[in-house]
Structure formats: structure tokens, C-alpha cells
Amino acid sequence: EDKVVQSPLSLVVHEGDTVTLNCSYEVTNFRSLLWYKQEKKAPTFLFMLTSSGIEKKSGRLSSILDKKELSSILNITATQTGDSAIYLCAVGDNNAGNMLTFGGGTRLMVKP
Amino acid sequence: GAGVSQSPRYKVAKRGQDVALRCDPISGHVSLFWYQQALGQGPEFLTYFQNEAQLDKSGLPSDRFFAERPEGSVSTLKIQRTQQEDSAVYLCASSLLTSLASYEQYFGPGTRLTVT
Numbered sequence: 139e140d141k142v143v144q145s146p147l148s149l150v151v152h153e154g155d156t157v158t159l160n161c162s163y164e165v166t167n168f169r170s171l172l173w174y175k176q177e178k179k180a181p182t183f184l185f186m187l188t189s190s191g192i193e194k195k196s197g198r199l200s201s202i203l204d205k206k207e208l209s210s211i212l213n214i215t216a217t218q219t220g221d222s223a224i225y226l227c228a229v230g231d232n233n234a235g236n237m238l239t240f241g242g243g244t245r246l247m248v249k250p
Numbered sequence: 251g252a253g254v255s256q257s258p259r260y261k262v263a264k265r266g267q268d269v270a271l272r273c274d275p276i277s278g279h280v281s282l283f284w285y286q287q288a289l290g291q292g293p294e295f296l297t298y299f300q301n302e303a304q305l306d307k308s309g310l311p312s313d314r315f316f317a318e319r320p321e322g323s324v325s326t327l328k329i330q331r332t333q334q335e336d337s338a339v340y341l342c343a344s345s346l347l348t349s350l351a352s353y354e355q356y357f358g359p360g361t362r363l364t365v366t
Contacts, residue, residue: 142292172354179359180254180341181293186354226292236281236345237306238355240292 140165140231142241150247155217159244161227162209169230171203171210172238176224184212184225217248252276254358256342262364263332271327271361275344282325283355284317285341293341299325300347332365339363 141164151157163171170188174181185194187203187210194201198215214221224245228238255274263269275282281300285293286309295309301322310317314333319325329336339362343355 144292174357180357183354183356228292236300236347237283237295237298237309238293239295240285242290242292 140229140234140239142227142229142239144225144227144241144244146244147242148245148247150249151217152249153218155248156213156215157217157246159212159214159225159227159246160209161212161241162207163227163229163239163241164208165229165231165239166234167232168205169232172228172230173201173210173212174226174228176226176243177222181226214246217246219248219250222246222248254342254344254356256340256358256361258361259359260362260364262366265332265334265365267332267365268328268330269332269363271329271340271363273325273327273342273358275323275325275342276346276356277323278346279344279356280322280347281345281355282319283343283345284325284327285343286311287339287341287360289338296327296340329363332363334365337363337365 173184192203224243284296287293298306299319339360
């Protein structure tokens with residue numbers, strides 16, 4: 139059974155800080171790793187990492203996939219209060235059709 | 251453009267009642283997924299459709315849960331004889347399958363079900 143574990147469970151920082159969120163996974167036949175940001179409603183897509191695209195960057199957010207360590211990190215630099223959310227990591231397994239297996243999320247709170 | 255929509259956004263049901271949750275995926279999206287998200291947890295897979303075919307229902311927790319997508323667009327998740335443990339947010343997601351196999355899923359806002 140595929141498994142995704144995120145750490146820390148929650149994090150409180152101040153505006154301007156840099157944060158690193160961790161995701162580790164166990165999957166039978168790795169296809170992709172996705173990061174989502176969930177505020178009060180729908181998770182919104184941030185990045186998808188695959189064997190052919192192990193590093194992604196968008197503005198202050200960046201993510202790296204380490205296939206040897208079976209993990210990924212999500213970095214947020216110069217955090218803003220609007221970054222406060224739950225960050226979800228999910229993996230796709232080639233042996234599991236199109237379903238995603240999600241971790242429990244990291245709850246980030248950015249204080250002014 | 252329009253995203254994934256779900257209705258109702260909130261539903262309170264008495265234990266034993268049947269409920270029906272609706273999902274309108276993004277137009278043209280072939281794949282549709284239902285997830286259950288308990289408080290403080292990540293979403294957990296329930297079932298998956300490709301067009302009108304339900305290809306995977308391995309995540310449905312019991313035979314009280316039933317999903318359909320008869321015309322390959324709108325989907326309904328039905329829960330019969332609701333129990334308190336069914337209280338959760340039910341998320342619907344859709345994705346566009348292309349020859350490059352895009353697996354990015356777009357989520358709806360969810361339906362928060364509370365069973366009293």
C-alpha cells in the first residue's frame with residue numbers, strides 16, 4: 139500500500155521567514171509527486187515532479203524531488219501571511235491507476 | 251474558465267438518512283475522482299471514473315457508499331444510512347487525460363457533511 143508522510147505537522151513562522159516542508163513516500167511504482175495548497179476549500183495545484191522533472195520553481199515557491207531518498211521538499215522564501223494554508227503532498231503510482239495518495243498535510247501559519 | 255463545482259457546499263444529515271453529493275467537473279475532463287477528507291487529515295481516495303466507467307472503487311469504505319457518472323460528466327456520490335463516522339469533507343477532482351498522461355487533478359470546493 140502506498141504511503142505518504144509529511145512533516146512537520148504544523149509550523150508557525152513570521153513574515154519574511156523561509157520555510158521547508160518535507161514529504162516522504164513509499165510507492166510501488168513511482169509516477170509523480172504533487173504539491174497542493176489548501177486554504178479553506180479546494181486544494182490548488184502547485185507543482186508536479188516526475189523522474190524527468192525533479193525541480194520546479196514558481197516565484198517564492200520551489201520544490202525538489204529526491205528519488206533516492208524517496209522524498210521531496212517544498213521551500214517557501216520570504217513568507218507572507220497569504221501563504222498560511224495546509225500544504226498537501228500526494229504521489230501517483232503507475233500500479234494504482236490515476237488515483238493519488240495524499241499525506242496528512244503540513245499546516246503553515248505565517249504571522250505578521 | 252469554470253472550475254470543478256460541488257453541491258451542496260454543506261450538508262447536515264441525521265444518522266440513518268441518505269445523502270447525495272453532486273460534482274460538476276471541468277468541461278471536457280475525462281477523469282473524475284472522489285476523495286474523503288476527515289478533519290486534520292489529507293484527502294483519501296474513494297473512487298475513480300474515466301468517462302462513465304467506474305474503473306476503481308477500492309476506496310469506498312462500505313457498501314453504503316455508491317457513486318455514478320451516467321453520462322460521463324456530472325457525478326453523484328450517494329451515502330445510504332449515514333453514520334457519524336461519515337462526517338467529513340467530500341472532495342471531487344477532475345483531470346484531463348492526454349497522450350502525455352497529465353495527472354494533474356483539479357479539485358472542487360468540497361461538500362462538508364456533518365452527520366448528527
